[in-house]
Amino acid sequence: MSEVITGAPFLELDGVAIGFGPEKTREDILKDVNLQVAKNEFVAVIGFSGSGKSTLVSLLAGLERPTEGEVRMEGVEVTRPGPRRGVMFQSYSLLPWLNVFGNIELAVKQVFSDFSSSEIREHANRYIDMVNLTDACEKAPHELSGGMRQRVSLARTLSMQPDVLLLDEPLSALDALTRAVLQDEILQIWEKEKKTVVLITNDVDEAILLADRIIPLTMGPEATLAEAFPVELERPRDRRTLTDQPEYQRLKAEITSYLVGLNKEARKLRSKTLVSMPDVKPKDFKLPSAMPGR
Amino acid sequence: MEIKYRLLKIIDTAGLSFLSPVVRLAAGEEPRKQLKDIGRWIVVPVAAMLMFAFLWSVIAPRHKTKSGEVPTPAVVLEAWDGISRFHDNESAKEDGFQLTGDARLAELKKAVERLSKVESLEVEANERLKVVRESADAERLKVIAPFKKAYDAKSDEYRDFRKENASRLKEAAVALVEEGEAERLAYLEDMRSVEVQTESLKMERDALKVALEEAEEQTFPELKEALKASTLLGEEKQFLIKYIDLVGESSREFKLAAARETLQASRKEFLSSGEGDLYKLCGNIIKNEKLADTIGTSQYAKPWTLPKQIVRSLFCVFAGFLLASVIAIPIGILCGLSKTFMAAMTPFIALFKPVSPLVWLPIVMIIVGGFMPDPDNHWLIVALGKVPILKEYKIDPMFLSSAITVALCSLWATLVNTALGVGSIDKDHLNVARVLRLGFFARLFKIIIPTALPLIFAGLRISLGVGWMVLVAAEILSTSEGIGKFVNDMYTNGSAESFAQIFVVVFIVGFIGMVLDRIMVFLQRLVSFDTSPAL
Numbered sequence: 001m002s003e004v005i006t007g008a009p010f011l012e013l014d015g016v017a018i019g020f021g022p023e024k025t026r027e028d029i030l031k032d033v034n035l036q037v038a039k040n041e042f043v044a045v046i047g048f049s050g051s052g053k054s055t056l057v058s059l060l061a062g063l064e065r066p067t068e069g070e071v072r073m074e075g076v077e078v079t080r081p082g083p084r085r086g087v088m089f090q091s092y093s094l095l096p097w098l099n100v101f102g103n104i105e106l107a108v109k110q111v112f113s114d115f116s117s118s119e120i121r122e123h124a125n126r127y128i129d130m131v132n133l134t135d136a137c138e139k140a141p142h143e144l145s146g147g148m149r150q151r152v153s154l155a156r157t158l159s160m161q162p163d164v165l166l167l168d169e170p171l172s173a174l175d176a177l178t179r180a181v182l183q184d185e186i187l188q189i190w191e192k193e194k195k196t197v198v199l200i201t202n203d204v205d206e207a208i209l210l211a212d213r214i215i216p217l218t219m220g221p222e223a224t225l226a227e228a229f230p231v232e233l234e235r236p237r238d239r240r241t242l243t244d245q246p247e248y249q250r251l252k253a254e255i256t257s258y259l260v261g262l263n264k265e266a267r268k269l270r271s272k273t274l275v276s277m278p279d280v281k282p283k284d285f286k287l288p289s290a291m292p293g294r
Numbered sequence: 295m296e297i298k299y300r301l302l303k304i305i306d307t308a309g310l311s312f313l314s315p316v317v318r319l320a321a322g323e324e325p326r327k328q329l330k331d332i333g334r335w336i337v338v339p340v341a342a343m344l345m346f347a348f349l350w351s352v353i354a355p356r357h358k359t360k361s362g363e364v365p366t367p368a369v370v371l372e373a374w375d376g377i378s379r380f381h382d383n384e385s386a387k388e389d390g391f392q393l394t395g396d397a398r399l400a401e402l403k404k405a406v407e408r409l410s411k412v413e414s415l416e417v418e419a420n421e422r423l424k425v426v427r428e429s430a431d432a433e434r435l436k437v438i439a440p441f442k443k444a445y446d447a448k449s450d451e452y453r454d455f456r457k458e459n460a461s462r463l464k465e466a467a468v469a470l471v472e473e474g475e476a477e478r479l480a481y482l483e484d485m486r487s488v489e490v491q492t493e494s495l496k497m498e499r500d501a502l503k504v505a506l507e508e509a510e511e512q513t514f515p516e517l518k519e520a521l522k523a524s525t526l527l528g529e530e531k532q533f534l535i536k537y538i539d540l541v542g543e544s545s546r547e548f549k550l551a552a553a554r555e556t557l558q559a560s561r562k563e564f565l566s567s568g569e570g571d572l573y574k575l576c577g578n579i580i581k582n583e584k585l586a587d588t589i590g591t592s593q594y595a596k597p598w599t600l601p602k603q604i605v606r607s608l609f610c611v612f613a614g615f616l617l618a619s620v621i622a623i624p625i626g627i628l629c630g631l632s633k634t635f636m637a638a639m640t641p642f643i644a645l646f647k648p649v650s651p652l653v654w655l656p657i658v659m660i661i662v663g664g665f666m667p668d669p670d671n672h673w674l675i676v677a678l679g680k681v682p683i684l685k686e687y688k689i690d691p692m693f694l695s696s697a698i699t700v701a702l703c704s705l706w707a708t709l710v711n712t713a714l715g716v717g718s719i720d721k722d723h724l725n726v727a728r729v730l731r732l733g734f735f736a737r738l739f740k741i742i743i744p745t746a747l748p749l750i751f752a753g754l755r756i757s758l759g760v761g762w763m764v765l766v767a768a769e770i771l772s773t774s775e776g777i778g779k780f781v782n783d784m785y786t787n788g789s790a791e792s793f794a795q796i797f798v799v800v801f802i803v804g805f806i807g808m809v810l811d812r813i814m815v816f817l818q819r820l821v822s823f824d825t826s827p828a829l
Contacts, residue, residue: 061729063725063728063729080728081725081728081729081731082729082731083729083730083731085729086729087725087729089722089725089726091722093720093722093723093725093726095723095726095740095741095744096823097744097745097747097823098744106730106740107730110730110731110732110736111730140823142823160730
């Protein structure tokens with residue numbers, strides 16, 4: 001990675017590889033992965049499903065150990081998971097027998113073990129309020145919509161006051177409208193709280209809207225991180241005006257075509273029975289001017 | 295509307311979903327559909343039960359046993375009455391024995407009045423019985439007359455034929471001495487044919503006898519009725535006589551008063567006597583004081599009635615169930631947590647699960663017996679004998695053996711289900727626990743057990759069902775008090791009525807088992823966190 005980062009890296013992947021199976025026949029899911037995240041930086045990792053994105057989060061969180069290389073946080077090797085690296089899972093992973101408050105209380109109680117019961121209550125309620133769920137405080141997870149469940153999950157992760165937020169495709173199971181609302185909420189909260197965030201996503205718009213830097217993950221097996229796309233759009237960002245900016249459109253087109261290229265390459269790699277397509281290229285690599293910003 | 299949904303929720307949680315169309319119909323919701331559902335879930339089952347009762351009452355009387363006919367539903371209902379009458383009478387005696395003062399006298403008066411009424415009723419009933427019996431006998435004679443005539447005729451014919459031929463052949467034999475071989479052979483042939491004819495006559499006679507006996511067995515409903523009325527009154531009379539005694543001269547109050555009087559007398563004699571053995575007189579006072587104390591706390595020796603046996607059986611099954619849960623849940627959790635432990639337990643589960651309670655019981659009885667060579671003074675029995683309600687139910691080594699047998703047979707379902715529940719925990723939930731760095735016990739009690747709870751309860755439900763089935767068998771074999779003892783007593787008794795009472799027990803055991811199962815379903819639904827109905 002030739003990306004220049006000002007300041008020491010806060011979270012770091014150094015030559016990381018992970019694979020499963022016995023030593024000799026091991027198939028690496030991720031290989032030679034290098035990533036440096038600065039403090040309070042919002043990094044989005046974008047890739048196709050099945051490319052090993054969730055494994056990347058597990059590595060960062062310490063839920064899994066790399067077979068090669070090291071994961072470091074503030075220069076110290078990460079050997080096990082902990083509340084300093086809060087993970088928000090795609091599947092919400094709420095405890096179904098606890099209500100909204102109970103789910104958050106469990107985390108708060110564990111992380112802030114010196115809190116009194118009223119402090120725990122106050123702390124939990126603050127984060128429930130932050131994700132606008134105060135009215136649903138007493139509801140059980142199965143009584144909530146997918147968007148609300150993911151909000152609970154977000155509140156639980158935030159309530160641990162982690163130094164790093166690891167978001168593993170948090171919104172990909174939601175419908176488009178709910179997703180947009182939650183993206184705005186995450187954006188607002190991040191701008192208020194300023195945390196180091198690694199977001200895993202498969203949505204280019206989402207990545208551009210939220211991140212400072214977008215890093216594509218190549219297709220697996222042996223996936224690795226490709227060249228980063230810095231997002232230099234001004235903050236605070238507003239979804240309504242963002243799409244009109246030429247920079248946004250340029251980024252989106254560039255990243256999309258890069259990803260599409262990845263996909264083609266991968267397909268070629270995977271299956272040799274594919275009919276080879278004629279090697280036809282447009283004369284001009286510039287985007288047609290009529291292409292709308294979608 | 296609010297009420298409707300609340301009711302529906304209660305019905306669903308209690309597992310009485312057959313009632314929900316009734317509620318919906320009452321709320322006027324899609325009457326056609328609800329009527330169809332009512333038809334299917336209420337009318338059809340009731341019709342099936344009626345059909346069953348009908349077939350039962352038709353088929354049962356055809357089979358004769360040494361305890362009379364197999365009882366029909368009507369007979370079983372009567373047996374139920376008999377059981378509850380016995381229980382009521384014994385309870386009345388128990389209460390009556392302890393009555394004091396005016397209440398006792400009032401009760402005594404009432405009982406005496408009732409007795410005189412019952413006596414006159416009994417006289418009437420016996421007179422009626424006599425009349426009915428005479429007419430029935432006359433009727434029977436009329437019915438059997440042709441059978442009897444035919445039988446008598448055949449019987450005479452048989453006897454005469456035999457006698458005549460015997461004397462004829464004997465006479466012929468005298469003359470045969472001088473005859474040759476051919477004549478002798480003819481004589482042999484003659485005797486043979488006589489024998490064959492005698493044999494066939496005998497068979498004809500026997501067939502007629504069977505027909506006669508069948509005719510004699512003809513029952514007269516009227517006679518049956520009269521007999522029953524007379525028996526019932528006789529029973530009540532016996533009860534009242536005993537009751538009057540218990541409320542009157544054998545009542546605690548009465549006996550206590552008598553004992554106190556004796557005590558007073560002996561005191562007086564000791565204090566004022568100018569002569570005699572003062573040592574002996576003083577000893578009399580002590581003796582009489584003790585006697586009065588004993589009488590003051592005495593109880594009517596109530597025999598075990600079925601309700602009491604049932605309560606004891608319930609205590610026993612719950613003791614076993616509790617023991618099974620205490621053993622099975624922790625082991626099940628360990629099995630779910632550790633594959634190694636599971637591997638260690640698998641042979642035991644596979645080997646001991648299919649073992650019948652009838653094999654466990656003798657082993658358990660011998661082992662428990664070994665711990666308690668003198669059960670009455672063993673600390674455990676003594677301690678259990680002091681527990682307020684339990685002490686009325688004769689907690690003995692047999693009770694413990696039955697409970698342990700129930701536990702041994704029922705713990706497997708809970709164990710396996712708990713292991714399954716713990717083993718099937720969501721990996722994401724475990725990841726949450728890892729990120730939060732929950733300690734072992736926090737992880738166990740906050741993540742693992744709550745996840746496994748619905749399956750644990752499913753296992754407990756199966757265990758309780760198995761335990762209840764096992765218990766009756768264990769009680770029969772261990773001759774421990776309880777439903778099993780009742781069944782065994784009725785079996786040994788062998789009368790037609792006790793045969794019917796065993797049928798009553800079938801329904802009682804079934805009903806209690808059903809209620810226990812419903813309770814477990816209810817608990818299981820309470821601890822289930824998802825909306826999908828548990829079974």
